[in-house]
Amino acid sequence: MSTDVLSSDSHEERKIGATREVFRQVTRDVAWVAESPKPPKAWYAALAVSVSALLLGVYCVTVLFQRGIGVWGNSNTVGWAWDITNFVFWIGIGHAGTLISAVLFLTRQSWRTSINRAAEAMTIFAVSAAGIFPIIHTGRPWFAWWMIPHPNDMGMWPQFRSPLMWDVFAISTYAITSILFWFMGMVPDLATFRDRSTSKIKQAIYGILALGWRGSARQWHRYERAYLILAALSTPLVFSVHSVVSFDFATSQLPGWHTTIFPPYFVAGAIFSGFAMVLTLMVPARYLFNLKHIIKDSHIEAMCKIIIATGLMVGLAYGIEFFIAGYSGNLYEQFTFINRMFGPYWWAYFAMVSCNVLIPQFFWFKKCRTNPYIIIILCIFVNIGMWFERFVIIGTSLVRSFLPSSWAMYSPTFYDIGTFIGSFGLFLTMFLLFFRYLPVIAIAEVKGVQPEAHAGKAH
Amino acid sequence: MDKHNPHDETAHSEPAEQPNGELYGVLAEFDTPGELIEAARKVRDAGYTEFDCYSPFPVHGIDEAMGIKRTILPLLVFGGGFTGLLLGLLLQWWTNAYDWPWLISGKPIWSLPANIPIGFETTILLSVFTTFFGMWILNRLPQVWHPFFRLDRFARVTDDAFLLGIEARDGKFKAESTSELLKNAGAIAVESCYLDPRPESRTVPKWIYAVIITTGVMALIPFAIIAKARASTSSEPHYHIFGDMDFQPKVKSDATFELFGDSRGNRGVIAGTLARGSLNADDTFYRGLSRAGDGNPSWLAELPASLEVDMKLLERGRERYDIYCAPCHGYDGRGEGAIPRRVKTLGGVWLARNLVDPQGAVAKMPNGQLFNTISNGFNTMMGYAAQIPHRDRWAIVLYVRALQRAQNAGPQDVPADCRNEVR
Numbered sequence: 001m002s003t004d005v006l007s008s009d010s011h012e013e014r015k016i017g018a019t020r021e022v023f024r025q026v027t028r029d030v031a032w033v034a035e036s037p038k039p040p041k042a043w044y045a046a047l048a049v050s051v052s053a054l055l056l057g058v059y060c061v062t063v064l065f066q067r068g069i070g071v072w073g074n075s076n077t078v079g080w081a082w083d084i085t086n087f088v089f090w091i092g093i094g095h096a097g098t099l100i101s102a103v104l105f106l107t108r109q110s111w112r113t114s115i116n117r118a119a120e121a122m123t124i125f126a127v128s129a130a131g132i133f134p135i136i137h138t139g140r141p142w143f144a145w146w147m148i149p150h151p152n153d154m155g156m157w158p159q160f161r162s163p164l165m166w167d168v169f170a171i172s173t174y175a176i177t178s179i180l181f182w183f184m185g186m187v188p189d190l191a192t193f194r195d196r197s198t199s200k201i202k203q204a205i206y207g208i209l210a211l212g213w214r215g216s217a218r219q220w221h222r223y224e225r226a227y228l229i230l231a232a233l234s235t236p237l238v239f240s241v242h243s244v245v246s247f248d249f250a251t252s253q254l255p256g257w258h259t260t261i262f263p264p265y266f267v268a269g270a271i272f273s274g275f276a277m278v279l280t281l282m283v284p285a286r287y288l289f290n291l292k293h294i295i296k297d298s299h300i301e302a303m304c305k306i307i308i309a310t311g312l313m314v315g316l317a318y319g320i321e322f323f324i325a326g327y328s329g330n331l332y333e334q335f336t337f338i339n340r341m342f343g344p345y346w347w348a349y350f351a352m353v354s355c356n357v358l359i360p361q362f363f364w365f366k367k368c369r370t371n372p373y374i375i376i377i378l379c380i381f382v383n384i385g386m387w388f389e390r391f392v393i394i395g396t397s398l399v400r401s402f403l404p405s406s407w408a409m410y411s412p413t414f415y416d417i418g419t420f421i422g423s424f425g426l427f428l429t430m431f432l433l434f435f436r437y438l439p440v441i442a443i444a445e446v447k448g449v450q451p452e453a454h455a456g457k458a459h
Numbered sequence: 460m461d462k463h464n465p466h467d468e469t470a471h472s473e474p475a476e477q478p479n480g481e482l483y484g485v486l487a488e489f490d491t492p493g494e495l496i497e498a499a500r501k502v503r504d505a506g507y508t509e510f511d512c513y514s515p516f517p518v519h520g521i522d523e524a525m526g527i528k529r530t531i532l533p534l535l536v537f538g539g540g541f542t543g544l545l546l547g548l549l550l551q552w553w554t555n556a557y558d559w560p561w562l563i564s565g566k567p568i569w570s571l572p573a574n575i576p577i578g579f580e581t582t583i584l585l586s587v588f589t590t591f592f593g594m595w596i597l598n599r600l601p602q603v604w605h606p607f608f609r610l611d612r613f614a615r616v617t618d619d620a621f622l623l624g625i626e627a628r629d630g631k632f633k634a635e636s637t638s639e640l641l642k643n644a645g646a647i648a649v650e651s652c653y654l655d656p657r658p659e660s661r662t663v664p665k666w667i668y669a670v671i672i673t674t675g676v677m678a679l680i681p682f683a684i685i686a687k688a689r690a691s692t693s694s695e696p697h698y699h700i701f702g703d704m705d706f707q708p709k710v711k712s713d714a715t716f717e718l719f720g721d722s723r724g725n726r727g728v729i730a731g732t733l734a735r736g737s738l739n740a741d742d743t744f745y746r747g748l749s750r751a752g753d754g755n756p757s758w759l760a761e762l763p764a765s766l767e768v769d770m771k772l773l774e775r776g777r778e779r780y781d782i783y784c785a786p787c788h789g790y791d792g793r794g795e796g797a798i799p800r801r802v803k804t805l806g807g808v809w810l811a812r813n814l815v816d817p818q819g820a821v822a823k824m825p826n827g828q829l830f831n832t833i834s835n836g837f838n839t840m841m842g843y844a845a846q847i848p849h850r851d852r853w854a855i856v857l858y859v860r861a862l863q864r865a866q867n868a869g870p871q872d873v874p875a876d877c878r879n880e881v882r
Contacts, residue, residue, distance in 0.1 A: 016647060019491045020619035023515055027618045066702065142701050149554060157554035161563050161573040169580040176584065180591045192515070192617040211601035215616045217499070219598045220517040222530045226594035229536050230587065237583045244576055448516035456493025457520065 019455040023447045026294070030189075030441045031196055033289045039436055042288055050428035057422010060415045061136055069139050071415040077408035078398045082416040083137035084248075085390040086423055089273070090130030091171070091245055092266070092386060095238050096274020097123025098178060101185070102234035105227075111302055113445040114295045117189075118285070119278050120182040121438075125430040126277070127175045129423040134167065136419075163247040170244040177237055181230045187213050188223075189439035242267045249393065255336040256397035259324065265317035272310035272356070273386035275303050276379040281431065283372045283379075285440075294441055297370060304369040307382065311360035314389070318353065332402065340396045344409060348392050355385020480656030483606040484509075484626040485638055486613065487646035492518040495621040498644035500524040502623065505640055509629035513613070513622040532593055539589025540582045547581030548574060604661060606654050624652070741765065745849055747827030747834075759827030766853050776858030779851045783843060784859075787811040792862040810839075814859055815866035822863055829856050 033039075064071055074081050097119040104112040135141045147168045149158050158165050191213035194206035213219070243263035250262040279300065286295045325337040340349050359381045362368040368378065400407055434440065447453060489495045492514065499512050503526050512521055521527075555561045556569040566573075595601065607613045607624060616622055623646070625637055638649045655661070699705065710716045716724040728734075739745040743763040748756040762768055781790065789796040792814035802809035814821045821829065833852045836842035843852070864872075873881055 016490050020621075023619040027515075068702075068704070140701065140703065149550060155559065157559050157561075159561060159563070160551040160555050160577055161561075161566075161570070163576075166576040166580075169577045169584075173580040173584045173587075177587045180587060184591060184594070188516075188617065195614040195617045211595065212603060212605065213600065213617075214605060214607065214613075215513050215515060217512040217514065217518070217521045217525055218527055219600070220514070221522050221527050222532055222594050222597050224517050225530050225532050226590050229533060229590045233583055233586050233590070237580075240576070240579055240583075244580075247576070444516040453492060453516060453518070456491030457496065 019452045022450055022452040026447050026450070027192060027196070027443055029291065029294060030439055030443050030446075031193065033435065033440060034193060034437055035196065040288055043432060043436065047429065047432050050425050050432060053421045053425025054429050055422075055425070056418050057425050060418035060422055061132075064136060064415060064419070065141070069137070071413060072419075073410055073412045073416055075408055075410070077401070077406050078395065078410040080137070080394050080398065081410050082391075082412055082420060083133045085387065085394055086420050087130050087133035087137075088245055088266075088390045088394075089387045090126045090133070090423065090427075091242065092270035092273045092390075093277045093383075094123040094126035094130065094174075094178070094274065095242060095267070095270035096278050097121070097126070098174075098181075098234050098238040099271055099274065100278070101181065102231040102238065105231045106235060109302075110449045111296070111299045113442055113449050114291075114299050115278065115282055115303075115441075116445070117182075117185065117442045118282060118435075118440055120178065120185065121431065121434045121440075122274075122278060122281060123178045124175070124182055125427045125434075126274075127171070127178060128430065129427045131171060131175065132423060132426075134171075163244065163251050166244045167248060170241045174237060174241045177230070177234055181234060184223075184226065184230065185442060185445075186439060187211055188215060188444040189442065191215065192443055193439060239267055242270045254397050254401060255330070255332040256340065256393065259321065261317060261320055261324070265314070265321075268310050268313035268317065269356075269386060269389060272307060272314055273383060275306050275310065276382035276386070279303055279307075279375055279379045280383065283375050285435065287372070289435070289440070291441065294446060300375065301366075301369045304363040304375065307360050307379070308363045311356060311382070315353075315357035318357065336397060336400065339400050340392060343396060343400065345392065345396050345399070348388050348395070352385050352388040352392050355381045356389060359385070478656050479653035481654045482627045482634065483652045483654050484624055484632070485634070485641065486607060486610060486622055486624045486650045486652055487638075487641035487644070488612060488648040488650075489621045489623065489645060490647055492521075492621055494645045495623060496520050496524045498623050498641065498646065501644045502625065502640065506631050507625055507629050507637075509626040509632075511624055513607075513616040513620070513624065515617055515619060515621075518621070530597060532590065532597060535593045536586050536589045539593075540586035543585025544578055544582040546585070547578040550581070551577060603663065606652055609655065610650060610652055612648070612650055743827075744853075747830035749827065757827075758825035758831070760825045762826055762853060762857065766850070768857065772854050773857055773861060775851065776854030776856070776861075779847060780855050780858045780862075783847060784855065787840075788814050791815070791866060792859065793866070815863045817863070817867045821859070826856050826860075829859065 060071075072081065072083070074083070100112050100119040101116045101123075105116070135144045138144060146152075146156075147158055147165065158168075187210055190206050191210035194203060194210045197203045197206055243266065246262035246266035249257035250259060252258060282295060283300065286292050322337055325333040328334075359378055362374070362378055368374045395410055399410055487498070489498055495512055495514065495518060499510075499521055502510050503524065510525075512518070512525060514521075551574045552569055560568045562568065612620065613622065623641065623644075625632060625641070627634075631637075634651070638651075641649050710724040712725060714724045715722050719726070741763075742748040742750065742756070743759050744765050747759050747763075749759040750756055766772070785796055786798050787796045787809075788794055788811050789799075793816075794811040794813040796811060799809040799811050812821060813819055816822060824832075830852055832840070833847065833855060834842055834844040847855070870878065870881070
């Protein structure tokens with residue numbers, strides 16, 4: 001290999017390399033997390049806790065498979081309880097990731113570049129956690145593949161006019177799209193990791209994942225088009241997914257479920273809870289992995305403001321539901337909503353309203369938007385509130401249906417709680433592994449929004 | 460000028476004396492994105508076509524400078540999405556409206572609004588697949604090998620380097636003048652890139668093929684086991700990986716159950732209760748009993764008052780009699796049906812009562828008793844209550860009476876104006 005470096009005299013007086021130092025700094029800041037020989041102790045502690053939770057979940061699901069749905073608190077009256085609550089909760093959390101990566105990209109919010117990778121990862125892990133519940137709640141999950149349309153011995157096809165089948169298509173399309181979008185966005189950064197790796201094994205693994213990316217202008221041209229198209233496709237998709245999830249309820253006849261406000265109400269709630277989860281994860285992570293100058297205070301503040309906005313939307317939906325129940329003159333609808341507020345689960349209702357409508361109002365104060373401890377506490381409250389929202393919708397409507405003789409109460413068992421904790425274990429374990437081994441910040445995108453990205457241009 | 464990463468130094472330790480083959484092209488490094496754009500414009504203006512720029516992030520403005528045409532990807536995605544929509548609708552129509560028409564709540568078999576959500580999702584899914592795979596295919600990736608990867612400089616393109624490479628296959632390429640052009644365009648370094656002459660450097664190592672083939676074969680094993688299981692039979696009970704609720708702690712009918720004193724799982728009818736629809740309070744119609752006179756039950760002599768006796772009922776009785784009674788008692792009621800005759804030819808004895816014997820028991824039986832015999836049986840004759848509804852049993856009683864009359868008719872029974880015709 002012959003190397004003939006020509007040093008051009010005309011460039012001698014200008015300081016060469018100052019622009020590129022900025023880009024190198026971005027690479028180093030992100031890559032050190034994966035390249036440092038040992039992650040921080042806190043990472044190990046968090047991983048130990050997450051894996052323990054995951055194992056608890058595995059145990060509970062194993063018992064569930066062996067003994068049946070009876071190990072949960074579900075009954076004939078309360079056929080859906082924590083299982084579907086957790087499903088909707090996790091799907092909702094996933095939505096903020098798509099919103100950040102797609103909608104904020106289309107609206108040219110360049111601050112999103114610092115958090116979009118982690119948010120997309122959160123989407124995928126949340127959808128994985130969510131996807132478990134509808135499958136295990138069927139009782140005989142080993143027949144879940146019957147939902148995939150395929151010619152079979154029984155001569156049967158899925159019933160495509162059921163919202164539950166729409167769910168199968170919506171959730172699987174969403175999971176596939178999110179994974180492809182996430183992976184595609186990561187390829188240039190995986191190439192960075194490949195080119196920086198010193199060990200053969202890492203070079204091979206990152207090399208395979210980077211697909212031979214060269215960062216050529218012709219590649220970037222098609223890549224950027226594809227990225228834009230995927231963002232444009234993900235945007236209606238994310239709205240459709242939670243709308244379809246809400247159809248599971250809205251197309252039924254049950255008071256408290258049978259309402260047209262559900263799709264927008266669910267989507268707003270999903271974004272609300274998702275942003276709260278992004279903040280819960282990213283605020284500690286930026287301290288833990290020293291990413292404060294990439295994930296800036298202004299980015300955190302912007303997300304807090306989105307929480308106020310979506311929190312108000314959710315609050316409006318709560319109000320509209322009550323108004324419609326009263327205005328409709330429908331006795332059953334009115335009973336359901338009065339029962340929701342003052343019935344046996346009144347405490348769940350008030351937990352939901354205070355966590356989702358009142359607590360986010362603190363974010364009007366700049367102090368609350370800048371103090372990491374306050375942000376985390378408020379966001380955890382929002383997550384609790386959003387979990388309760390799903391429980392209130394599902395639980396209070398089912399325990400008091402049309403026929404008083406079938407009224408019942410629901411209380412979770414050890415296996416309900418263990419499965420839920422297990423889903424958190426799965427989510428956090430995957431998130432921690434992602435943080436350790438993959439580019440947690442979109443390196444190429446962050447470089448592209450630096451002022452130096454335009455250095456030396458004529459205009 | 461500090462353009463050495465710590466890792467660069469390790470990368471530089473590669474032996475520089477690697478054998479060089481043919482010249483692949485030259486690679487020039489530029490300091491800023493702006494200079495890269497200017498250089499790209501100059502290279503294009505000089506008439507080069509086989510060149511490309513490399514950068515850590517998409518440099519905006521370079522497409523125009525290099526003369527890159529807009530990609531056809533959006534068009535492909537439109538095609539993919541449209542195909543997805545059609546396939547989604549076709550799938551739903553074929554499965555739910557054509558192959559197995561599925562009626563839901565009396566709605567039309569093919570009702571488009573309910574099929575839109577899945578049509579939408581398949582549209583998105585195929586669009587996404589077209590975008591994702593189309594982009595990689597148009598970019599000719601994944602690619603395991605490229606000559607530029609031989610240069611250490613090239614490894615920095617994913618970090619901070621802005622490079623421009625011109626390939627030797629370009630018609631205008633000349634080692635000297637091309638390097639000069641790049642130098643004049645502001646390159647801080649120009650490097651030649653040679654192909655590796657060793658053929659093995661451009662082939663995939665054999666062990667990778669071995670891994671792929673082994674994995675492929677291993678992946679087929681479960682399918683082979685399934686195929687074998689489907690094509691063969693076994694008398695062994697199957698593995699209960701999943702319980703499938705096959706083993707349940709519950710009492711099945713006609714099984715023993717030690718909890719009860721009589722060890723029987725069946726508990727019978729609870730005293731003083733009746734099953735729904737089995738009250739049958741009308742004794743004359745349902746049991747052929749009369750409580751006339753002293754109030755004690757006796758066999759009903761006539762037919763129940765609730766029964767409308769006409770030719771239609773008699774016809775019905777004949778039809779039912781021919782089905783249920785004639786095999787033994789014979790079509791004429793003399794007890795010489797097909798079964799007694801057949802048993803007789805085989806040398807056995809099968810007694811069926813002669814229903815029409817004027818001295819026989821049946822002729823003297825009250826209607827109620829006859830009805831009871833049909834219902835509950837007599838001697839070796841079984842009861843037909845489970846097979847013949849009450850009204851049909853009365854119809855048979857009526858027909859048996861008609862048979863008795865017909866079989867024992869005398870000359871006085873012939874109408875007066877026809878008596879001359881019979882002897």
